[in-house]
Amino acid sequence: MEFPYAKVLDFPKHQKRTRILPWIRVGIFNPKSPLKIVFTLGLVDSGADISIVDREIGKELGYETAKGIPEKIIGLGGAKTYGFGHKVGFLLEDPDDNSNTIKYFDYVIFTKNTFPSTMPQQTAIYGTIGFFRHLMVTFVYPKSIIIDPPSS
Amino acid sequence: MARPINLSKILARYKKGWIALTPDNKKLVATANSLKDVLEKSNKKGISNPTVFKSAPVNNLFAG
Numbered sequence: 001m002e003f004p005y006a007k008v009l010d011f012p013k014h015q016k017r018t019r020i021l022p023w024i025r026v027g028i029f030n031p032k033s034p035l036k037i038v039f040t041l042g043l044v045d046s047g048a049d050i051s052i053v054d055r056e057i058g059k060e061l062g063y064e065t066a067k068g069i070p071e072k073i074i075g076l077g078g079a080k081t082y083g084f085g086h087k088v089g090f091l092l093e094d095p096d097d098n099s100n101t102i103k104y105f106d107y108v109i110f111t112k113n114t115f116p117s118t119m120p121q122q123t124a125i126y127g128t129i130g131f132f133r134h135l136m137v138t139f140v141y142p143k144s145i146i147i148d149p150p151s152s
Numbered sequence: 153m154a155r156p157i158n159l160s161k162i163l164a165r166y167k168k169g170w171i172a173l174t175p176d177n178k179k180l181v182a183t184a185n186s187l188k189d190v191l192e193k194s195n196k197k198g199i200s201n202p203t204v205f206k207s208a209p210v211n212n213l214f215a216g
Contacts, residue, residue: 007159098175123204
């Protein structure tokens with residue numbers, strides 16, 4: 001499966017700058033109701049130990065998020081994010097053929113609060129637990145991100 | 153060759169809240185303050201499986 005990067009602009013010192021970000025469409029669902037899937041546009045981050053997802057998504061999928069396993073995530077500079085671990089289902093659809101899918105189950109942290117407001121990703125961060133340990137991921141910057149199941 | 157999803161105009165226009173795109177990420181479907189509302193708006197427009205994300209301050213660089 002070949003996923004495109006996302007392109008954004010910012011204006012440091014009033015100069016236009018294009019940035020290419022590894023944000024891709026990833027579906028997540030509650031194994032208790034697998035037909036309801038929220039397709040997120042999340043950051044694929046090989047530096048993250050675990051996947052972190054906004055609490056509203058957990059609520060929408062029917063989780064009582066605060067009943068999960070409490071976790072504390074430390075970011076750069078020591079910033080702390082609190083959340084709760086839950087088992088979820090993941091669904092990746094091939095952008096060129098959405099009948100070709102990858103589906104698996106793993107843990108994510110649903111945030112206790114919203115992501116810190118200054119973070120340039122506010123929806124989901126997909127890290128080792130929840131993403132990379134299930135997939136072969138090749139970053140072909142800036143062209144695409146190639147994702148396949150480990151056995152292929 | 154996959155072309156990047158261009159979010160420049162959308163993120164410039166919508167600084168807060170949830171954004172829904174078509175499943176191919178090419179077109180804006182709806183915006184709302186909550187995920188529930190943006191999904192409802194998308195569904196009313198006939199898109200039951202949009203891509204959703206929260207607007208983010210992309211002028212900040214990220215390392216993590």
